[in-house]
Amino acid sequence: xxxxxxxxxxxxxxxxxxxxxxxxxxxxxxxxxxxxxxxxxxxxxxxxxxxxxxxxxxxxxxxxxxxxxxxxxxxxxxxxxxxxxxxxxxxxxxxxxxxxxxxxxxxxxxxxxxxxxxxxxxxxxxxxxxxxxxxxxxxxxxxxxxxxxxxxxxxxxxxxxxxxxxxxxxxxxxxxxxxxxxxxxxxxxxxxxxxxxxxxxxxxxxxxxxxxxxxxxxxxxxxxxxxxxxxxxxxxxxxxxxxxxxxxxxxxxxxxxxxxxxxxxxxxxxxxxxxxxxxxxxxxxxxxxxxxxxxxxxxxxxxxxxxxxxxxxxxxxxxxxxxxxxxxxxxxxxxxxxxxxxxxxxxxxxxxxxxxxxxxxxxxxxxxxxxxxxxxxxxxxxxxxxx
Numbered sequence: 001x002x003x004x005x006x007x008x009x010x011x012x013x014x015x016x017x018x019x020x021x022x023x024x025x026x027x028x029x030x031x032x033x034x035x036x037x038x039x040x041x042x043x044x045x046x047x048x049x050x051x052x053x054x055x056x057x058x059x060x061x062x063x064x065x066x067x068x069x070x071x072x073x074x075x076x077x078x079x080x081x082x083x084x085x086x087x088x089x090x091x092x093x094x095x096x097x098x099x100x101x102x103x104x105x106x107x108x109x110x111x112x113x114x115x116x117x118x119x120x121x122x123x124x125x126x127x128x129x130x131x132x133x134x135x136x137x138x139x140x141x142x143x144x145x146x147x148x149x150x151x152x153x154x155x156x157x158x159x160x161x162x163x164x165x166x167x168x169x170x171x172x173x174x175x176x177x178x179x180x181x182x183x184x185x186x187x188x189x190x191x192x193x194x195x196x197x198x199x200x201x202x203x204x205x206x207x208x209x210x211x212x213x214x215x216x217x218x219x220x221x222x223x224x225x226x227x228x229x230x231x232x233x234x235x236x237x238x239x240x241x242x243x244x245x246x247x248x249x250x251x252x253x254x255x256x257x258x259x260x261x262x263x264x265x266x267x268x269x270x271x272x273x274x275x276x277x278x279x280x281x282x283x284x285x286x287x288x289x290x291x292x293x294x295x296x297x298x299x300x301x302x303x304x305x306x307x308x309x310x311x312x313x314x315x316x317x318x319x320x321x322x323x324x325x326x327x328x329x330x331x332x333x334x335x336x337x338x339x340x341x342x343x344x345x346x347x348x349x350x351x352x353x354x355x356x357x358x359x360x361x362x363x364x365x366x367x368x369x370x371x372x373x374x375x376x377x378x379x380x381x382x383x384x385x386x387x
Contacts, residue, residue, distance in 0.1 A: 120159020309356025
């Protein structure tokens with residue numbers, strides 16, 4: 001995937017607060033996708049703190065410094081102190097020291113791009129000291145759920161009111177951020193889908209059962225319990241379907257228990273965590289994807305399913321309505337078991353009426369690496385000219 005540009009490649013420092021790691025390989029995976037999109041047009045280096053650790057002898061240390069997916073990624077840790085505020089100061093110190101390492105090598109970024117409000121604090125501080133413009137892409141559902149505590153609100157306002165621009169991943173998240181009294185320039189930049197992994201294919205070897213797919217964290221706001229109850233209702237009418245559930249989370253055992261209680265053992269299959277490639281294969285083998293969430297900041301699964309050309313049944317949250325038209329699926333009210341049952345019943349008989357080509361083309365034109373990378377490149381150059 002080569003991108004030819006006449007413009008000089010900029011140096012972009014990513015400071016993510018979440019990022020995939022050994023203990024949680026799916027954490028902030030969408031941020032890594034942003035980094036890969038940006039790297040098509042510009043040089044990217046990532047500095048990521050993997051958190052605090054009591055056993056560290058020093059205030060901070062480098063865990064690794066190597067290329068990951070073609071992007072230099074510096075992973076660090078800082079010392080944990082019994083006073084949380086001190087631990088956070090150690091975190092800020094560790095980011096600064098890793099930044100100084102880059103400066104000593106002769107690498108000074110043109111832009112500091114923070115991801116998630118907590119990393120906006122070091123981004124702003126470094127930006128002020130070294131006269132580098134900073135910006136924040138926000139992904140956190142804490143704004144939507146109004147769960148920011150006092151310290152989190154202080155961090156969010158400190159960073160977001162001082163960066164050049166805030167880049168929420170959806171219009172819904174933008175309004176939730178503004179609710180906290182944050183006033184700045186905004187531009188919506190959505191998450192990314194890898195269209196080389198997620199792409200359409202003809203259904204083969206479907207057998208007698210039609211496959212439905214859910215992908216996501218197994219926690220209450222994803223609406224899995226409502227999905228299981230709707231399948232229980234539908235089972236009374238028909239049994240020509242299977243549901244694969246991909247994901248893990250705090251409610252997994254509860255959902256397994258509920259599935260067994262409802263007599264769905266032969267219909268619902270819990271598949272656990274899967275790689276992106278495995279998820280894409282499940283999507284291609286499914287008839288459609290269900291997203292029964294009642295809280296979302298973006299939902300990457302939605303655009304992955306669309307890139308595979310699959311119709312979607314989703315709740316009519318504003319963030320999902322932004323992406324799913326009548327040509328791409330059906331929207332139902334959140335927590336409405338009867339409406340969800342009716343939609344699944346209809347989709348089982350009509351999924352073939354949706355055009356995989358049109359659905360996947362929409363995803364490619366709006367969420368591919370090339371499209372999002374170009375949008376961010378345009379913003380970087382605009383911000384530099386505004387210095």
